Amino acid sequence: MAETTAASPKATSKKMRRQEAEALILAAAEKVFAEAGFGGATMQLIADVAGLPKANLHYYFPTKELLYRQVVQRIFQIWLQAADIFDQAEGPEEGIGAYIDAKMEISRRHADGSKVWASEVMHGAPVIQDYLETTLTEWTTGRIEVIERWITEGRMAAIDPRHLLYMLWATTQHYADFGHQIETLNGGAPLDDVQWEDAKFNIKTIILRGIGAIE
Amino acid sequence: MAETTAASPKATSKKMRRQEAEALILAAAEKVFAEAGFGGATMQLIADVAGLPKANLHYYFPTKELLYRQVVQRIFQIWLQAADIFDQAEGPEEGIGAYIDAKMEISRRHADGSKVWASEVMHGAPVIQDYLETTLTEWTTGRIEVIERWITEGRMAAIDPRHLLYMLWATTQHYADFGHQIETLNGGAPLDDVQWEDAKFNIKTIILRGIGAIE
DNA sequence: GGCCTTCCTGACCGTATGGTCAAATTCAGA
DNA sequence: TCTGAATTTGACCATACGGTCAGGAAGGCC
Numbered sequence: 001m002a003e004t005t006a007a008s009p010k011a012t013s014k015k016m017r018r019q020e021a022e023a024l025i026l027a028a029a030e031k032v033f034a035e036a037g038f039g040g041a042t043m044q045l046i047a048d049v050a051g052l053p054k055a056n057l058h059y060y061f062p063t064k065e066l067l068y069r070q071v072v073q074r075i076f077q078i079w080l081q082a083a084d085i086f087d088q089a090e091g092p093e094e095g096i097g098a099y100i101d102a103k104m105e106i107s108r109r110h111a112d113g114s115k116v117w118a119s120e121v122m123h124g125a126p127v128i129q130d131y132l133e134t135t136l137t138e139w140t141t142g143r144i145e146v147i148e149r150w151i152t153e154g155r156m157a158a159i160d161p162r163h164l165l166y167m168l169w170a171t172t173q174h175y176a177d178f179g180h181q182i183e184t185l186n187g188g189a190p191l192d193d194v195q196w197e198d199a200k201f202n203i204k205t206i207i208l209r210g211i212g213a214i215e
Numbered sequence: 216m217a218e219t220t221a222a223s224p225k226a227t228s229k230k231m232r233r234q235e236a237e238a239l240i241l242a243a244a245e246k247v248f249a250e251a252g253f254g255g256a257t258m259q260l261i262a263d264v265a266g267l268p269k270a271n272l273h274y275y276f277p278t279k280e281l282l283y284r285q286v287v288q289r290i291f292q293i294w295l296q297a298a299d300i301f302d303q304a305e306g307p308e309e310g311i312g313a314y315i316d317a318k319m320e321i322s323r324r325h326a327d328g329s330k331v332w333a334s335e336v337m338h339g340a341p342v343i344q345d346y347l348e349t350t351l352t353e354w355t356t357g358r359i360e361v362i363e364r365w366i367t368e369g370r371m372a373a374i375d376p377r378h379l380l381y382m383l384w385a386t387t388q389h390y391a392d393f394g395h396q397i398e399t400l401n402g403g404a405p406l407d408d409v410q411w412e413d414a415k416f417n418i419k420t421i422i423l424r425g426i427g428a429i430e
Numbered sequence: 431g432g433c434c435t436t437c438c439t440g441a442c443c444g445t446a447t448g449g450t451c452a453a454a455t456t457c458a459g460a
Numbered sequence: 461t462c463t464g465a466a467t468t469t470g471a472c473c474a475t476a477c478g479g480t481c482a483g484g485a486a487g488g489c490c
Contacts, residue, residue: 037254040253060467118393137399162400169393170389173385207425209425273478274437278479
């Protein structure tokens with residue numbers, strides 16, 4: 001809810017700064033878009049969650065699509081940051097292991113954002129197709145080169161880097177996107193700290209051993 | 216001349232049998248729900264895709280939600296069928312390998328259905344929560360027992376069966392749900408036959424080696 | 431043909447949605 | 461204190477949506 005700088009958003013002053021207001025609205029929008037999808041989300045509901053009148057939303061974000069676009073771009077930035085870990089590593093065990101940790105942390109801390117991203121891609125990426133074609137494509141080719149170098153250096157088995165990346169994305173993202181299913185199979189309760197660590201450990205074990213980077 | 220079972224929807228006869236009509240509508244609905252989500256899909260668009268007037272849809276499926284429910288249940292049945300392979304196997308290499316093959320085939324042949332399923336779960340499973348709690352839960356516990364037996368018999372490493380199952384689901388489903396992203400990273404073209412075989416092989420190699428079932 | 435069930439569909443309805451607007455309110459700076 | 465830009469908001473609008481309905485058309489069966 002509130003991670004504002006000084007006070008709660010609707011307590012002291014009646015007027016908000018652009019930054020606060022936009023952050024408040026973006027947070028509400030992320031939640032509603034994640035729960036209902038773009039088509040199912042309504043500006044009225046987002047306004048209610050944010051605790052603002054609907055007209056106020058349109059003051060900061062002229063259209064629903066523009067608001068949605070910002071939500072998607074925001075999670076994409078977070079997504080990309082986790083990628084840096086890949087480069088700083090000196091081998092697959094450290095690099096891929098840390099990447100799994102980072103992406104699992106995103107799935108846990110930004111579950112709503114992950115869902116919005118997944119939904120966007122699933123529906124054909126209508127608003128971020130250019131990102132897929134530019135930024136994501138470049139990032140992917142770069143990482144493929146790294147993996148291929150590791151293979152050449154004999155640090156891991158000769159698997160197809162693309163399918164390895166897909167597996168990393170799929171597995172980590174699954175804990176956010178299908179969190180509800182996992183929760184249900186967990187007796188209705190969200191994974192606790194131990195179970196999250198357990199998940200990370202199992203994923204890392206299987207994948208790192210699977211690509212011949214450990215043991 | 217033609218009272219063909221499935222193919223040409225609007226050729227000879229003006230009147231359709233319930234079965235044909237429902238199949239036609241369900242196919243159109245699956246496509247539209249996959250592309251737009253439940254909230255974004257409109258009965259009008261489904262009708263257009265099916266080549267029928269909107270009122271005709273409501274004759275066979277009284278409400279949008281009822282239509283949606285049938286689409287979801289349909290893909291869940293397919294999903295469950297692939298599960299049988301697990302039981303017939305005598306070891307992890309055969310069982311999990313065949314399961315991956317089967318689920319990858321579903322991702323390829325029923326991409327739309329997979330997306331609808333993913334979307335449903337992502338949004339909190341509003342219409343199939345009971346399935347998750349009954350059928351899916353039972354299936355999962357059964358499979359966990361099988362995996363635990365394999366572990367006890369020393370046929371694979373002692374990993375957590377739950378997280379292994381999640382990884383199987385995640386990885387195979389990813390090729391349907393994120394098919395658009397994969398396609399973009401593939402230069403804009405869908406995976407061809409060879410690439411699909413390649414995907415299966417890589418996934419099986421990593422996971423089976425990762426759990427110590429091969430090599 | 432006559433009849434009855436099933437199927438088809440254009441026209442219609444109440445509602446909810448995204449978006450607009452102009453008047454009111456707030457507040458920093460002169 | 462005054463002024464003007466930034467912000468807030470209730471009321472409003474056109475449209476699109478899910479769903480209804482009455483009447484017509486098709487076809488099986490006697």
